[in-house]
Amino acid sequence: MAASPATDEGWMAAAARLATRARPLSRPNPAVGALLVREGRVVARGTTQEGGRPHAEAALLARLGPREAHEGTLYVTLEPCAHRSPRGPACADLIAEAAPARVVIGQRDPDERTAGRGIERLEEVGIKVDLLNDAFAARSLVGYLYRKRLGRPYVTLKLATSLDGCIATADGSSRWITGEIARAHVHAYRAKADAILVGAGTWRADRPSLDVRLPGLAERSPRRYLLSRGIAPDGVTVINAPEAIARMDGVQYLYVEGGGEAAASFLADDLVDELHLYRAPILIGDGHRALGDVGLSDLADAHGRWRPVERRQLGSDDFTAYRRIRDHEEN
Structure with a gap:
């Protein structure tokens, strides 16, 4: 049965469907989907962009004004990255600055550079974080997860x-x-x-x-x-x-x-x-x-x-x- 959009699982399923649009242009990075939801409606969307940057969260936040993320819930299929890169900032830092009320994450990132550190960064600044271990998110990321966990x-x-x-x-x-x-x-x-x-x-x-x-x-x-x-x-x-x-x-x-x-x-x-x-x-x-x-x-x-x-x-x-x-x- 499909999850209702009114639930965390429903919004995550919608973010996972959105993520599939980024394949395969997001390579070498995973195709990630993100939604900002406030009062039951989608305020902004983001996917990993061509060549892997900007990441989905950065693409979403770039569409918002200074305080538009406040009081909203950010749904993202993969744990926000915690490592800085010459190609762009860490998404966990960007989200911490935007300060949504809550972040719901579909899957923990198996990349050792993030692997829980993204969640820790958000919780450090008082953002409530929920990790779903969601099946829809896992399916949308299955190629990335296989590459990281199985090496193929x-x-x-x-x-x-x-x-x-x-x-x-x-x-x-x-x-x-x-x-x-x-x-x-x-x-x-x-x-x-x-x-x-x-x-x-x-x-x-x-x-x-x-x-x-x-x-x-x-x-x-x-x-x-x-x-x-x-x-x-x-x-x-x-x-x-x-x-x-x-x-x-x-x-x-x-x-x-x-x-x-x-x-x-x-x-x-x-x-x-x-x-x-x-x-x-x-x-x-x-x-x-x-x-x-x-x-x-x-x-x-x-x-x-x-x-x-x-x-x-x-x-x-x-x-x-x-x-x-x-x-x-x-x-």
Whole structure:
């Protein structure tokens, strides 16, 4: 059930939705959302700006007059930074000066330069602070949290298949299995990713452009990666194993588009955090299967690993998103 905007959880959910607008332009910084609420209405909004500065709180406060934050509640998805930088002031200092009555924080910042110090700075000047450990905020920051806590980006694997699980005909033809609406949906997800990856087989067969071809979003095309042991083509970076994603500098969100062997290798190494499955109402029969060997030796191990989180119809195609169930995540 969606949280009511009249509650702290509701306002935080709104701030989290706002934060998604900053992806991926906020890189290398996390995409953060902030709302100033007074008497039940939003007074100002802010998101992390292009290139990571100004931060969401600074962008919000810059829109206010000298005392407009007084008596208001500031909702921010991530703990305000406490460290000064040549690129800008510490947000905790800016908020302390603006003096809102209360600050509600969605997630504590795992960055050791802040990690509780932002909260301490606000409490030092008498501002009431509430830390929610909010699920909506965590989802909006999942790439940043994975990078900080696990040392790698959050990985989404996209598969577009026929009803019988094929990604191409027997002769390798794969354009197009899904329809135009589904393909536009994929491009919208590309636009939110820092990097996109395909396997060597897909590269050889299709030479995909891996860009964003939606009006007004071409500049959000992600950095291109190839899973291969060969030489990197122009404009593409090669990694030779899935675990090498840990060395993708500045990448918080990685979108893997296959093909079957690349997808299987990421699944076998348990590096897929979200699975996007597009299914077209067609049957191919003797074609290329969506996946190779994923390392499954016991059928019992296949259960309890994925939960559906979204379903929708995209023209004649069906889209379902699944999230990997992980022990370190409660939500």
